[in-house]
Amino acid sequence: MTALKNDRFLRALLKQPVDVTPVWMMRQAGRYLPEYRASRAQAGDFMSLCMNPEFACEVTLQPLDRYPQLDAAILFSDILTIPDAMGQGLYFETGEGPRFKKVVSTLADIEALPIPDPHKDLGYVMDAVSTIRRELNGRVPLIGFSGSPWTLATYMVEGGSSKDFRKTKAMLYDNPQAMHLLLDKLAQSVTAYLNGQIQAGAQAVQIFDTWGGNLSAAAYQEFSLAYMKKIVSGLIREHDGRKVPVILFTKNGGLWLESIADAGADALGLDWTCDIGNARARVGDKVALQGNMDPTVLYAKPEAIRTEVGRILASYGKGSGHVFNLGHGITPEVDPEHAGAFLRAVHELSAQYHE
Ligand SMILES: Cc1c2[nH]c(c1CCC(=O)O)Cc1[nH]c(c(CCC(=O)O)c1C)Cc1[nH]c(c(CCC(=O)O)c1C)Cc1[nH]c(c(C)c1CCC(=O)O)C2
16 A cells, blocks of 8 residues: 555544644535535435545545545545445435435344444445455554444434434333343444445544533433444454544534544544543543534634634643544535635644644
8 A cells, every 4th residue: 555645634533743733624514615515416416425436536535635634534424324225225315415325213123233344334435445445555543443333323323314302312211221232233244344444545544422411311321322442343443554543523522522532433523512622631631632613713714713613722732632623514505715715724823732
């Protein structure tokens, strides 16, 4: 494999010295980019982009070609590939988000779910990873990812997106054994899937627990964090002579950072509701931090974006262990020029913290 030309993202995740703070953006390949919208129109729809390794590679590289400041690439795919491979029949209704043809409601439904074989049932994702690695040619590291068991379970039980997670939470409290069986099957599936991505060339992996922060403190520990811990303990942590850092991102998990830091991962993703300097003091040397600018700051003018970047960098303070990112995905309405101003500001303003 080609040597990495820019490894500051991997170094920061392992708290090794860097020259400037590395940066990437959640959903960096997405609808705010006209070139993404053109590729999607050409492919037909979103899932066709994901399922065709050449298209997935093309859109993964689009933000990197536009913004030379990006320090990492992220696989273009979706967290819902796993439930789809379990036979749930994923589809996207335009403007409506994800939907499933089958919904998981009973213990019998859960017992019948297979654990997907990443190479057979999700081979298109493995092919996308190896294609992207080849085309990146060492430019920056490639991030692989998966959803957390709890977050995937919400989509499977609700049949799509939800505001209140009514069915999923009713199952959790009425039938905890059934919920545990579902989460256990998902944890096994995610472990195999992420290990497949690592073997195919992913150089770091992130687990997106988008809806963990919607649980009670006690339920979070038992129904989300416990399963992420299980996954982390089953992951390949070194590949091709390099450590493969693991990032856990629980959106709205700010109250529980100490326990998330104990889960065995290398880094925690932070949304914008916590102060990153305070988070650093709370987790100490256990983990690096990734985040955490409010993505809506990108609607403001470049000067205001720069001020906010400066504030977050100052809050984190000196030394390595910070990967700059948004606290959640970049939205379709953002002006690509503003994203560029954000990325430039991170590199320009962070050098002083790494002298
Ligand atoms: C919850 C979740 C999903 N998918 C994902 C999450 C976890 C992260 C988060 O909290 O956002 C993860 C995801 N989805 C996508 C990526 C690609 C990589 C990247 O650039 O960050 C990643 C990492 C592409 C995508 N996934 C989706 C799009 C938009 C689809 C399109 O082009 O129409 C993209 C670029 C669709 C998707 N996929 C999902 C939803 C709810 C939606 C619809 C909402 C929306 O439209 O933004 C499920």
